[in-house]
Amino acid sequence: xxxxxxxxxxxxxxxxxxxxxxxxxxxxxxxxxxxxxxxxxxxxxxxxxxxxxxxxxxxxxxxxxxxxxxxxxxxxxxxxxxxxxxxxxxxxxxxxxxxxxxxxxxxxxxxxxxxxxxxxxxxxxxxxxxxxxxxxxxxxxxxxxxxxxxxxxxxxxxxxxxxxxxxxxxxxxxxxxxxxxxxxxxxxxxxxxxxxxxxxxxxxxxxxxxxxxxxxxxxxxxxxxxxxxxxxxxxxxxxxxxxxxxxxxxxxxxxxxxxxxxxxxxxxxxxxxxxxxxxxxxxxxxxxxxx
Amino acid sequence: xxxxxxxxxxxxxxxxxxxxxxxxxxxxxxxxxxxxxxxxxxxxxxxxxxxxxxxxxxxxxxxxxxxxxxxxxxxxxxxxxxxxxxxxxxxxxxxxxxxxxxxxxxxxxxxxxxxxxxxxxxxxxxxxxxxxxxxxxxxxxxxxxxxxxxxxxxxxxxxxxxxxxxxxxxxxxxxxxxxxxxxxxxxxxxxxxxxxxxxxxxxxxxxxxxxx
Numbered sequence: 001x002x003x004x005x006x007x008x009x010x011x012x013x014x015x016x017x018x019x020x021x022x023x024x025x026x027x028x029x030x031x032x033x034x035x036x037x038x039x040x041x042x043x044x045x046x047x048x049x050x051x052x053x054x055x056x057x058x059x060x061x062x063x064x065x066x067x068x069x070x071x072x073x074x075x076x077x078x079x080x081x082x083x084x085x086x087x088x089x090x091x092x093x094x095x096x097x098x099x100x101x102x103x104x105x106x107x108x109x110x111x112x113x114x115x116x117x118x119x120x121x122x123x124x125x126x127x128x129x130x131x132x133x134x135x136x137x138x139x140x141x142x143x144x145x146x147x148x149x150x151x152x153x154x155x156x157x158x159x160x161x162x163x164x165x166x167x168x169x170x171x172x173x174x175x176x177x178x179x180x181x182x183x184x185x186x187x188x189x190x191x192x193x194x195x196x197x198x199x200x201x202x203x204x205x206x207x208x209x210x211x212x213x214x215x216x217x218x219x220x221x222x223x224x225x226x227x228x229x230x231x232x233x234x235x236x237x238x239x240x241x242x243x244x245x246x247x248x249x250x251x252x253x254x255x256x257x258x259x260x261x262x263x264x265x266x267x268x269x270x271x272x273x274x275x276x277x278x279x280x281x282x283x284x285x286x287x288x289x290x291x
Numbered sequence: 292x293x294x295x296x297x298x299x300x301x302x303x304x305x306x307x308x309x310x311x312x313x314x315x316x317x318x319x320x321x322x323x324x325x326x327x328x329x330x331x332x333x334x335x336x337x338x339x340x341x342x343x344x345x346x347x348x349x350x351x352x353x354x355x356x357x358x359x360x361x362x363x364x365x366x367x368x369x370x371x372x373x374x375x376x377x378x379x380x381x382x383x384x385x386x387x388x389x390x391x392x393x394x395x396x397x398x399x400x401x402x403x404x405x406x407x408x409x410x411x412x413x414x415x416x417x418x419x420x421x422x423x424x425x426x427x428x429x430x431x432x433x434x435x436x437x438x439x440x441x442x443x444x445x446x447x448x449x450x451x452x453x454x455x456x457x458x459x460x461x462x463x464x465x466x467x468x469x470x471x472x473x474x475x476x477x478x479x480x481x482x483x484x485x486x487x488x489x490x491x492x493x494x495x496x497x498x499x500x501x502x503x
Contacts, residue, residue, distance in 0.1 A: 032389035032443050075391040075415070113394050115354055116401065178346045186349025241473065246441055 001229070002167035002202045004141060008059070008102065009229060013263050013288055016060045016104070016233060016271030017053040018281050024049060024064070034076045036068040039088040046089075050096030056278040057285030060269065061101045062144060065089035065135065066108035069127040071119065083134040090138035104169060105140035107131055107157055114152050115185075124153060128160035136164035144169040146233075147208050147273075149184040151195050158199035169231050169269070170201035174218050175209030181218060189218050193225040205231030208273040211238050211250060212258040216265050223266025232267040234258075236275030248275030256283035263288070292320045295331050298363075302335035303342075305355030307362040314363040324367045325376065328407060332360055336405055340490035350398065353489065357405035364407065378409040380500040383431035383463075385417030387446035392439035395469060398489045399435065406493040408433075419446075419453035426459050433496055438469040447472075448480040464499035468492055 001009075008014050024035050027045045038046050046064045053061050067073070068089060070082045078085065086105070093103040110127060112119035132143055143161040145168065148154035154170055161168045172192045176182045181189060189206070196204045204226060206218050212234035222230050237250030259270050270288070272280050285291065293316040301309035310332075317327055339356040342348035348356075368378075382403055386396045393415045400410050411429055413421055417436075425431050434454065438444045447467050454460040464483040467476075477485035484499055486492040 030442075032440060072391075111392055111394065113397065115351055116394070116397050118393065118397060176346070176349060182346075182349060184349070185351055241441075241471070241476075246471065 004102070005167050005202055005229060009268055013267065014059050014269045015057055015281065015285050015288060016231070016269050017058040017062055018272040018276035018278065019274050020049055020062065020064055020066070022275070023052070023277065034067060034073070034078070035064055036066070036073065036085050036089070037076060037078060039064055039068075039085050039092060040081065043088060043092050047092045047096050050093045052278040053281055054096055054098070054101045056281040057289070057291075058101050058271070058281055060104050060271075061093055061097055063089040063093045063103060063105040063135070063140065065131070066106045066147070069107070069110055069131045071110040071112060071123070071127045072108075082130055086131055086134035087138040090135055090140045094139065102141040104142040104144045105135035105138075107135070107143055107145045107161060108147050109149065109153055114150060121152075121156060124156045125160055128157040129163065132161045132164050136166055140166065142167040142169060144171070144231075145201070146171050147173055149173050151183060151185060151187045151192055154192075155195055155199040158196060158201050162200040167202040168200065169203040169205065170196040170199070171205040171207045171231050171233065172196075173209035174206050174214075179217075180210050180214050181221070189221040190225045193222050197226055197228060201228070203229045203231050203269065205233070205267075205269070207231075207233035208235055211235050212255055212262075212272075213237070216258070216261055219262055219265040219267050229268040230266050231269040232262055233271045233273045235273045236280065239275060246275075250275065252277075252279040252283035255280050256287040259284050259287050292322075293317050295322070295327070298327065298331040299335045299338075302332050302356055302359050302363075303338050305352060305359050307355070307359040310359040311362045311366065314366050318366065318370070324370045327363070328367060332363060333407070336360055336402075336493070340493070343488070343490050353398070354401060357401040360405035361401070364404070379407040379502045380433050380496060381409045381411065381429065381431045382433040382435050382496065383411045383413060383422055383425040383429065384435040384437070385413035385422065386415040386437045386439075387443055387450060388416055388418050389446055390438050390440055390443035391415045392437070395439065395489070396437040399437065399468065399492045402489050402493050403435075403496060406497065408496060419450040422450055423453060423457045423459060426454070426463055427457075432463055433466060433499060434463045435466045435468075435492070435496070437467070438472065441471045444469075444471055444476065447482065451481055464496075466492065466495055466499060
């Protein structure tokens, strides 16, 4: 196990953070605007989100770099700012963490499907290498390959992230199949664990895709398939649409109520994805650590 | 004369090479090309759709079956055109203005092609003007719009309103889809149809042009 991961886990389960996009929208991020560009244009507001999670009890916070790969940034005509956007994203989170939390830098999907010929494997590898390098150079503590629907893309991202020497977390979205235990491409938790471990991920898990209630089984199955630490970041239930906008009805207390079972099922890192806010992390912290 | 049940099987299993070989043999043996499509390949794609809905097939299986279908259609389409048969319909498809997500849109486009439609893929971030221009210059009879974000959904309404203003709304059926879209939203903005997944989108498009 990577020494940093070992050190973090020596004190018991680790609390990560909640959603970023919705927090940025609450601070004025406009419709269809790229959150990542805010690292350059509104660093103080991005810093507020990071600081809110640290204050809520996050021991690990992520970075506002989810979509900061060259492929996605180019769609916003910002491909040439890839390195800068990633570097600033890490800087902002490090500053907010101020030594009280570790900064695990976020690497999201490119939005292109390898199998449909939208992109080549070489293009994917180059994009993830560039982003991982920029995040590592800015002194992120670890890298998180997250919200991946396609195992093939995740494997490329993980192996590119591995080249930096930083610990790598890899997590997939399970939102398909009768039991919502498959990825969009049909892969099971067991297949995901095998492929991600094979690609060199230090920590493996699931995020997004469905509410916290569905994560227990996925966690158990991943736990049974690997001895690597497990990372779980569920959504706050299923959204309902109110006036054309999604609203999550799960409360922080309800969400936190599921966390002990998730830890029992084998999760070592717990936090939230879509619909979770700093109050959710505060409630999780209360349940897990008693404060 | 090849065994045409193998044509069905090769589409269901996504074997593009076999699909093409059997199609070639059947055409050489004088089988009506339309019969190949309607009696063997379309039922095969229906079966693929059924398996997807039953969670037996996932996106990769859908894509390879659509690809097999497309491989055969490449041989068949020129023959149909030569004798004056028209495609099932002509679709102008795109992700709406402000939205850059194209996985869902590409999947629907592939399946529509597999279903015998002629597909004009306008890409992502497509303006209402671009849709209108395509309807006018390419005689598309279906406008298919995709949006992944709740923040970009309103562009669907903007596009429908623009189609009305341009006087071409009645020439096309407007179909919409994407993660945040619901039937209720489709009704609200005056779309002609909504499908919650790519398989349903093909059936919806066929109904829209009266081909099913």
